[in-house]
Amino acid sequence: QQQVKQSPQSLIVQKGGISIINCAYENTAFDYFPWYQQFPGKGPALLIAIRPDVSEKKEGRFTISFNKSAKQFSLHIMDSQPGDSATYFCAASKDAGNMLTFGGGTRLMVKP
């Protein structure tokens, strides 16, 4: 079973809009929650990450919101741009180790 569930599977947003991708997890031992961005033909690359001691982390137009009690976290992309069109993966890790459990991915398309 998937320990990290991601939704939606695909998302279409107009340029300038807000893109929101959600993830839910089961394992309360997870202590690190990164988001990876993948462009076609490339490997995923770390975009932004959060630890559960904070409820929000912002880097430029990208924000992670984290709800520990609900075991959910989400990625918000403000002022979405066509260059943001990519597949986004949430992930989770426990024990400060390097084993990542990934969500199923969201294919984002930002229309000009």
Place this chain on the structure above:
Amino acid sequence: DADVTQTPRNRITKTGKRIMLECSQTKGHDRMYWYRQDPGLGLRLIYYSFDVKDINKGEISDGYSVSRQAQAKFSLSLESAIPNQTALYFCATSDFTTYNEQFFGPGTRLTVL
């Protein structure tokens, strides 16, 4: 990224054939990983290695084996390929000090007929 390279980039093979995917890195990282990517399932960990003498099974190791030939090289083998192993395969590396940031190679697209 050029720091993590994978060969071949594309491979078509037949059921029952043995195939090896290779990964090399110039980042100087100790930790290396093999994942497979399938639509809707994200990336799933096959094997990982925290140093040359350390090999560990991941979530979906059945049908796969690995070899860590050196700090910079980590190979994935399919002993007898089956169509179900058709997928995109990624190698990744990480450094203990960068707290879980993994650096991925460009991937190998494998098709098993």
